[in-house]
Amino acid sequence: MIQAIGLTSAPRGDLPPAVDDLTFEARPGNVTVLHGPAAAGKTTALRLMLQLETGRGVALFRGRPLHRVPNPAREIGVLLGDVPGHPSRTARGHLRMLSAAAGVPADRADDVLDLVGLSGLADKQIGDLSRGMDRRLGMAAALLGDPHTLVLDEPTEGLAPREAAWLHGLLRGYAAQGGAVLITSRNSREVTRIADHVVTLHDGRLTADQEVADFARTRMRPRVAVCSPHADRLAALLIDESQRAHHASDPAIGRAIEVVRESGSRIAVYGSSCAAVGEAAFRHHILVHQLTDEVGDTASAAPLHRADGRPASAVAAAPEAVVVTSSEETVTHVDAHIDMTTSTISDIASHSTSRTPGGTAAVSDRDALSDTLTLPVIEMSTSVPHQALPVRSPLAERLVIPRLPAPGPAWPLRYELRRALSDGTGLLVAVVTLLVSLVLALLLARHGAAPTSRVVTGWPRQLPFPPAALGAGLLGSLAFGQEFRYPALAHERGAVPRRLGLLVAKLIVSAVAALALGAAVLAADEASSRLLFGPDAANALSDWPVFSLGWAGLLVGCAWAGVLAAGVFRSTAMGLAAVLAVPVVVMPLVQQVLAEPAARSLSGLPGRLRSSALIQWPSGIDQGVSVVLRLATQPVGGALTLSLAALVCAYVLTVLRHRAH
Structure with missing residues (x-):
């Protein structure tokens, strides 16, 4: 059950709000359609419900607002626009990443890919998918958590x-x-083909809330569909005869008609009948290929095959009519044919069926259906509501996930790991950083005047930061920048605990990636320098604990600065700009402050801390505290510390502002 109460979007200057005091319900077991012309406020209403737009009102999903749903992906399946995903990520990788965020097994991705007919394209990149395949993948992502509600x-x-x-x-x-x-x-x-309930909007306001039968009766008009090689000539004759009859006030045919051209040989005639159109064509010797009474449009009768190109095994003898029986009404109208998997067929055709008195066979053995079937689509009459008895097939039951507890701390971490590993951008950044650092290290080793610490880090004095630090900052910027450029978790922004957990996961993964990149740079630079220029090119470091902690702190600090800046400014470029601002802007200010003579110093602080502590700690900790103080008082360390503190405050304010809205 979805309940939207008083949804009103934020004002847009002097323009009225896109959605104004909208209230409606979407009941379980029904397809509810928000109907209206372009700019009627339909998309804005959905975004207000998902807390992606600022405004007033509340949307309840089974009695709870979105920010109180423990795991939104298990409650709501969302598809807004195109599939949000990195174009170089594969379809399977994209779904496995989202399955980690939803807390469902990784093999669920393969199940939903098979459900939508994309299992043969699981390793295809998202950017190479066609529009139809893109929609199928979007439906797979929406169904990934077996949600109770779909919002499309x-x-x-x-x-x-x-x-x-x-x-x-x-x-x-x-x-x-x-x-x-x-x-x-x-x-x-x-709308008349798919909906059970229709909510009509116009200029952001509710204009009608009705069942589909009432909507079809009030909004859809009967017409005569005509196919003829002389359709234009027939249309002109019909309009001319109608106008003459209307002026003559003939009571039999004295009403004007409307003719709409749908294609080169097809027209639709409103306000007439098959008999009148056929007689007019006969009188003027016009060949007619089709003459049909219709209400609205008719779907294509061609079968729809799996999108991945796999062979589809058809039913041996498809019935001419599929009968869906219920306690009250029977519908026997069949129009188009489509293909779908066993689970989809069981969802549509799993009803209590039997052989009708008229002899029409109904579907009774769902287990005999193969993996891909071709069955008729049941198109309901406008006066008969859709009805179904929910019975699941064995495969459909296998696709249902048992209810899990609220998201744990490992769920965002698994999501972030799969996001980083399924995208080749991070690997490309690491490789480029390693190569640039190696070239600079070899140039420094060849010169012979640079200290060992500069050689193994590939850090010339002319550069404010080593290449590894910039690479770590870019990795951190990508971690959050891609979330806003390809918002795979857009509909979960209302769940604030998820966002905080996601931030912690990104900080952990970016720190590990930065440390791995730093270790690789040290190993590659030292080994290459020793190999090309001898053992003296990279001598052993005399104060390696301080160097190791300083190197690790520099890389992790840059990575975290990139993560936080990208989260605040919602851009990878702004995240990298914040990292570059540390040596260019912040560090000169810190150097100027540290260059001024101080009346007091921090010397002796470890001893004073030891004496004031309630528990005596080992003597080795004093050395560690001294190392940390030395690093913090260096210009680079002080600049990073100051920048990280500012970015943490900015991120907290951003989250609080989002919650306030």
């Missing part, structure tokens, strides 16, 4: 009729299992 924005926009028919069947099957489906659409004919 214009899911059939830009799709071919067969792809749209496939998606309609999938959504009807999902609703038949008791799920709540909320979609937006501007196509009235599509």
Whole structure:
């Protein structure tokens, strides 16, 4: 159950709000459609419900607002626009990453890929997918956590009729299992084919809240569909005869008609009948290929195959009519054919069926269906509501995930690891950083005047930062920058604990990546210098504990600065700019402060801490405290510490501001 109460978007200057005091419900077991023309406020309403837009009102999902849902991915499946994912990430990698965030098994990705017919394209990159495949992948991502609710924005926009028919069947099957489906659409004919309940918007306000039968009766008009090689000539004759009859006030045919050209040989005639159109064509000797009474449009009758190109095994003898029986009504109208997997078919056709008195066979053995089937789409009459008895097949039960507890600390960490490992950008940054550092180290070793610490880090005095520090900062910037450029977790922004857990996971993974990059740089630079220029090119360091801690602190600090800056400014470029600002802007200020003579110093602080401590610590800790103080009082360490403190405060303020809105 979805309950939207008083949704009102923030004002847009002198313009009225895009959504104004919108209240409606989307019941479980039904497909509810937000219908209206372009700019009616449909997308804004969904974004208000998902807390992606600022405004007033509340949206309850089974009685709870989004920020009180422990795991939104297990409650709400969302598809807004195109599939949000890095174009170089594979379809399987993208879904495995999202499965870690939802706390579901990794093999769930393969199950939903097979469900939407993309199992043969699991290793294909997202950027290479067509529009129809992109929509299938988006549905797979929405169904990943077996949610109770689906929220989809214009899911059939830009799709071919067969792809749209496939998606309609999938959504009807999902609703038949008791799920709540909320979609937006501007196509009235599509609404009558898929909806149970229609909420009509205009200029952000609610204009109608009605069942699909009432919507079809008030919004859809009967028409006559005509196919003829002389369609334009027939249209002109019909309009001319209608106008003459209207002026003559003939009571039999004295009403004006409307003719709409749909294609080169097809027209739609409103306000007439098949008999009148056929007689007019006969009188003027016009060849007619098709003459049909319709209400709205008709879906394509061509079968829809799996998108991954795998062979589909058809049913041996598809019935001419599929009968869905319930306690009250029987529907026997069949229009188009689509393909889908066993679980999808079971969702749509798993009803209590039997052989009708008229002899029409109904589907009764779901287990005999193969992996990919071709069955008719059941198109309901406008006067009969969709009804279904939810019965699951064995495969559908296998796809259902048992309810899990609230997200644990390992869920965001697994998500971040899979995000970093499934994207080649981080590896490319690491390789480039390693090569640049190696070239600089060899140049310093060849010169022979640079100290060993400069050689092994590839850090000439002319550079404010070593290349490894910039590489670590870029890795950290990518960690949060990609979240805003490709917002895979956009619908979970309302769950503040998830965001804080995600921040901690990104800090941990970026720190580990920075340390691994630093260790690789030290090992590669030292080994290459010794190999090319002899053992004297990189002598042993005399104060290696201080050097090791300083090197690790520099890289981890740069990585964290990139993460926090990208999280605050929502951009990878701004995250890297913040890292570059540390040596260029902050460090000169720190150097100026440290250059001034001090009346007092921190000497003897470890001894004073030891004497004031309640528990005597080992003597080795004094040396560690001294090392930390030495690093903190250096210009680079002080600049990083100051920058990190400022970024932490900015990030906290950003989160609090988001919660306030």
